[in-house]
Amino acid sequence: MNKQKVRPAGLFIGLAVTMIFLALSITFWIRGSRFGWSTEVRIIVELLLLSAFLICILLVKYLELAIQQVASLRVTRWVLRYDTRARNTSSNDGTMNTLDVTIAKHGTLRQLLRDRHGWRWRYRDRWILITGNEQLVERLSPALTSVGFALTPEAVLLYIPSKVDAEDQDSLTKIRRLRRRPVDAVVALTGDAVTTAPLIPPHELAQTLSRIGRALRWAAPVYLLDVAPLDDVGREAHEAVGLMWTRERIHAGDVGASLSALSNTLADAGVARLSTHPTQRTAAALSQHIARIHDALTSLLSETAASQQWRHAVHGVLFAPLASEPTAPAAPASDTASVASRAPHPTLPHQTLWQTVARHSRKVHGRRVGLSLSSIAAWFATSATIVWIIGVNLSGFHNRATLSSAAEALAHWHRAPDRTQQMLALNGLGRHMDTLEVRERNGAPWSTRFGLNRDGAILDAMWPVYVGAAQTFLMTPVRHALEGRLMRLASLSDAEIADGGNMQADAAHNTLEAYLMLATPSRVNANFLTPHLINTAQPVRPNRSELSPGTWADLSAQTITFLASHLSTERGGLSLAMPADRALVASTRQTIISVRGIQNSTDALYEKIIDDAQAKYPPVSLTSLLGDTTSHGLFTTAQTLPGVYTRAAFEERIARAIDAAGAAQDVTGDWVLSDAQRAKSSPSDLKAKLRQRYFDDFARAWETFLNSLHWQSAPTLTGTVDQLLLLGDPQRSPMVALMNAIHYQASTGISSQSLAAGLLDKAQQLVGNDKDPATREPTTVVPLGGRFGPILRLTGSPLVSTANSAGAPPPASAADLSLARYLERVTAMRLKLQQMVSAPDPDAMSRVAAQAVLQGKTSEIADSRDYASRVAASLGGQWAGFGAVLQAPLDQAWQVVVQPAAASLNDIWHSAIVADWNTTLGSRYPFTDSDNDASLPEMARFMHPDGGVIAQFVATQLAGVIERQGDRWVPTQGQHHGGLALDSEFLSGLNRLTRVANVLFPSGDARVRFDLRGVPTPGITDVRIVLSDKDFHYFNQKEEWVPFEWPGQAIENVTRVEWQTAHGGLRAALDAQGRFGLIRLLERAQREPHDSARYLLTWAPDQATDTPLRVQMRSESGAGPLEVVELRHFVLPARIFAAGTVTPRVATPAKSPRAPRSEVE
Known part of the structure; x- marks a missing residue:
């Protein structure tokens, strides 16, 4: 009989009732004040809730009895339904296929258990999963393998084969969905068949248990069942024999000892039974069987429990005697429902064994495999409830402390006896309010939330007190100080104010602005107002104040800062604003207006024009600027040009917007002087300012864009030739296309008449009709001619002469510089490089050309590089980045030529000088630790400062790279060796040898x-x-x-x-x-x-x-013989030039395309 009661139902109901009443109790106590309940009323409500809670707890017992009554009624219904189904089943002989059995058996099991136990059918019986060899399981329980389950008085037996396939996985999944805890125990058979064969391998058993655990997502306690084949099995064979324990960890030694003790016990019992009943030989046979498999079973137990695949808690090993030959055939699969339901508790073999496992499984527990939604939800709900309860209590304490500190701050102000205490109280009040405002703005700390935060209500209660205190103690003296300044200003004449210059006029304007901000909260600028209020030195420190002057000034600054930041604040219709003296304001305005006039908002109007146009003109990239020509492989940039700073944007929108703004004169006055009459300004002046501002930003945007261009390097000679071929082609060159685009954009803002006039002036200069250019009437100024002049001069554009109203000729140094000649130089360099590429030995030819330059000789390569440098320099610092792009191709061409020469010079130096040095001197003293001294004549041959081998090599091979200045060798200042870097060790070693040689060989011989x-x-x-x-x-x-x-x-x-x-x-x-x-x-x-x-x-x-x-x-001379000591362990440098010495050019940093507003004023 199942002895499990329904106590858990009563326990769960009691916990739910407790949580509900606890939540109601906390809610009524905290929120009772909103209903107008006093403390006494809330105490009464809490007592009523406590009484109701106790009554509900008492009724839980009666609810449990009602549940038991319902369960007994369900049992009665099950008996009636069982009789009907048994009669109907006996008349049906139809067979069911395997799929139908698989689908139906779990539904049948659910229905049978519901009929037996009612709504508690899932947990009234212990569910035991049996796995192992199908023949052995069929011998133990004939109907279990065919039906899939069997019912016993205390357990539900389920079967899964040891080889888990897809169908078995589906069965395990259906079992998992029947219960939250799928099974309470797993019984694993240790043998493969009813033979004397050894036990199954531990890893196979562990794999089977692992598959079952993963499918069920539950690791239940495991019991190993060993089936002992016996020739003669008596009635006592159904007794439960085995070992069980509750610990999860077991030791092989303990298991072995326990098995030995069990074998001895069975042997004693078997002898005793045989003495009285000679046919009862089961106990003795089991003892013999256990002794035979003792070691194998011990190993199986320990290795299964310690498996790395999945750790299962093994809690017992049982033994079931079984006859060697089967006595009855198994039930057919078609009896799915009938076999399991022929009786409420059908008699099964080894029923005592299953009861023992079921009862012991109540003492141990399984564990969840992976995550379960129900477990996560339960833990989350429990954690949330605990956190909420703790948070509510913690929030209550913190908010009570906040209320107490706020009340203390208000009481401190009301109790302040003198001005010093009032200053301290007002500062403390402001700091407390600032803390609350920060919490209200950025969010209160978590410890003050949970529905109990009252920061807003506290601020609403403190604000009226602060407004009255601030106006009385702080704003009144500050206002009087500002009024005094304005009165003194009004008493001065315009001439006296003007004598003070703009500084005095600006100071008067700022004082008036600060005074008006006290009366106009919507105009308050805290950053501007705070220093002006602090400069009033109000309120004045009392003579007998206990605070030092520094402390008083610090407190005053803090209090005024808080006041200035809250002048625009309004709570409950109450603000800090105080009315201004309108007559004083009017007289002050008139005085300032007469001195400096009214500033208009030209900047704001310009920004509006640009912002309106930006949406119509997206940024322009280099690709779109070049059109059909591509710069891929030559130069590129990641930046884009703002679309509003193009000729199209100006002609289509910007120009008309500026004209419209000038015609409307839509310029607002300074709000500080808003009552004064608007200043009269002509439309042409406003248009000129807006156009000048736009063209300044236009040029600045193009400077930023063009200076961001960078050359894409091609490290090989062939790649450089391809780049120069494209760059020097007038029809396909992206540089020509870019120059044409720049020329087109630079003509923005000029009319066709002014351009024609510029062309005519240039023609007159060429034919000599213009005798005195200074007397010629100035033509129309090109807005962008001055800023783009260096680039336009290269293209020979007439815009340059048009832009120069005085008709001055271009600088003589730039007269021979042009884009066409630059392209000729590029083509000449390309042809020179093509000769090198076509030569049988390109490296040798490039080495000869580079060495000629390095030796100080003139060459076409050097002349081309010099010309490119002059072109880049002619652009000036304004276009330095763009000039670097013009110089980079020829620098790169020189670099690919000079690199083989550098490697060749390194090789010649090493083979001709270093190798001979190492052979002659390298292994002798003082250059190494040796008893053999170096030869002084040999040292003189190498080191002599005039005729030595090293000095002659440097003078002949490196004349264009290194020069001698006194007793030191230094790099030359020219640019012919650009792209190369002397090895620092070579230069320092050369100077070291020269210094020693000057002392050691003053006249040729060592002395x-x-x-x-x-x-x-x-x-x-x-x-x-x-x-x-x-x-x-x-x-x-x-x-x-x-x-x-x-x-x-x-x-x-x-x-x-x-x-x-x-x-x-x-x-x-x-x-x-x-x-x-x-x-x-x-x-x-x-x-x-x-x-x-x-x-x-x-x-x-x-x-x-x-x-x-x-x-x-x-x-x-020098250090005398000590100079020779400097040669100790000296090693002649192995190379002249360092590898990877190309240094990229750095363009000028990008500037902002917008000019500062001060440039327009």
Whole structure:
């Protein structure tokens, strides 16, 4: 009998009632004040709700009894329906196909359970899913494999084969949809058939369980069932035998020990039964079976529980004895409904086993696989309820604190005894209101929301108090101060105000504007008003105030800032505005008008004209500007030109709009002086200002656009030739098309008469009829001729002469510069490059051409680059970016030519100089750590500053790149080596060798002259230094300089230091052999320069006594022999030019196409 009660229903109903009454209680307590309830009334309501809640909790028990009564009625109905269905089923012999059985069995199961248990049919019984070999399952429960389910008194048995296919997946999906918790336990058979074969592999079992878990989205507790084939099975075979546990984690050792104990227990029970009933051999046979499969079953249990595919909680292993041969055939599949419904509790084999699993499964629980909509909804609802309850309580506390602080701020103002406290109270009131306004504008903190926020109501309550306080304490003295200034201004004459210049007139205008803002909230500009109110120095600090002047000024500034930002605020029909003295305002206006007149809003009118035209004329790209000609592969830009700054826009719309604005004179007056009469201005003046503003912005927009152009590099010689071919073609060149477009756009704003007059003037200049251009009447000025003049001059446009009213000729430096000659230079460069491309060895030919330039010789390549540079320079800084595009093609052509030459020079340098250097000197001292000294003649052959190999190479091969200035080699200032960069190591190494060579080889042979002088040292009584053929001996007498010459004339070159201390005998150390012995000795010394010629040398030969040896050295040139020490570990640079040295040009930064408004005034 099923002993599960309906207590969960009562529990759920009780929780729902609790939540409902808790929500009602909180709502009535918080919102009761809106209904006019006092605190006592709300307490009574809360007590009534509590009473109703207790009554409902008591009625939950009776509701539970009613549910049980309904369930018993459903059982009675099920019995009646069962009898009817049983009679009808016995008369039907029809068969059902597999698909019909699959579809019908879950519906039949649902109907059977509803008939048995009513609306609680899903959870009254435990649902057990059995999986394993079909033959074994059929032996355990004959109808289970054919029907798919079977009913027992306490469990619903379901079957899924171990090999889960698509049909089984559908069955598992239908099972999952029947219950929120699909199954309560999974029983997995461990064998493949009724044989003595070993158990199924653990990974197969784990895969089966994993597929079932994913299909059901639920990992139920797993019980392993081992079927023991026995020859003779008695009645006691239906007893439940096995091990069960509630822990999720198991250990192989514990399982093995438990199985051994179970086997021993069964053995004892089997012996006891055999002694009384010889036929009851099941227990003994099971003991023997468990002992035989002990190790395999232990391994299966542990590996299944620890599977990485899907971790299942294994909670037991059971054993079911079964006869070796089947005794009855299985029920046919056509008995889908009849087999399961022949009796309310049909008798099944091993019923005790299923009851044991069902009861134990109540102690353990499964877990959800993946996400479930119901779980998400439940957790979300629970979390939302908890968050709402916490938020409501937290919001209540915070809003109560806000109310308390607001009340305290208001009370502080009302209790303020003097002006100091009033200032503090008003500042605190403003800060509190500012906080509330920020929260109202940007959103209150989450901790103050949840329906309880009262920031708006608090502001409405504080605003009237603040308005009265601000007008009394702050605005009145400020207003009086401004009125005093205006009165003093009105008392001055116009001449006195004019003597102060524009500054005094502007100050008067600003004071009047600030005064009017106090009376006109709609005109308030807080950024303008705040500094003017602060400058009034009101309210004045009391003499005996406890605040320092700095603190008072800071508080006053804060309070005035808040006041200025709230002058335009209105709450409940109440604002801070105060009436102005109209007579004072009128007299002040008249005074200002008589001095400076009225400013009109020309800027606003211009902006309106441009904004209206922008929608009609979209931005113009480079592609649309060039028309049928393409600049692809030559130059490009990502920017566009505003469409309003084109000739079409001006002629079609802008010109007519400017004329209409001039005719209407639609210019509004300054609102500060709005009562004064409008200033009289002629239409022509307004039109001239608007046109000038437009043409300035027009030129600026084109400057920005053209300066944004950049050349698209082609790193190869062939690509450069193709680019120059297209660029130099007068018919297809995009540069020609661009120049034509610029010429067309630059003629914007001139009439055909003015252009004809310009052409006539130029013709007269050419034939010489115009003797005195200065006496000629000026022609019509071209609006854009001055700004576009440098570009138009290249095209030979007559607009340049038309734009020049004085008829002055173009600059002499630009007389020979034109676009046509520029294209000729491009074509000449292209032909030169084509010769190189067509040559058998293009690199060799380009190398010869580049080396001629690098050696300082003239060439057509250099002349073309110079011409392009002059063309770019003639455009000036205004068109620097566009000039860079004109110069870039020829620079690029030079770069592709010079790169092979640079590589060739690097190779020649390495093979002719570096390799020989490394062979002759690189492996000898001082260039490396070696006992072999370098040959001084060989060093002279390389390093001599005049006739050395290195100096001759630089002078002959790099004459156009490097020049000698004194004792230093520096890059030349010309541009013939553009695109190349000298390796910094090469230049520094060359200067290093030159500096050493000037000291070491002053007249060809190696000779360095220097002097030594002893230095008195405590503890040292005698010092002797042996240098080749001369000695230096110092024994604490008067110091004197001793001359030396290195390397000297002695055949045996020995360098040695000897010294004698006060407490010891003569010692010798620091021996060195060879001509570089002195250099080795100097290398080991600590060198400290005293000036440009004297150095202090310090040796520490005896580390034990720590007594140094000191000698002064004086050189004739440079550092003397110390210069040679600089050659230690010197490595001759392997290259002259660095790779990847092309430096792109940077165009002039783009400027705004709009001019500042001050330019129009």
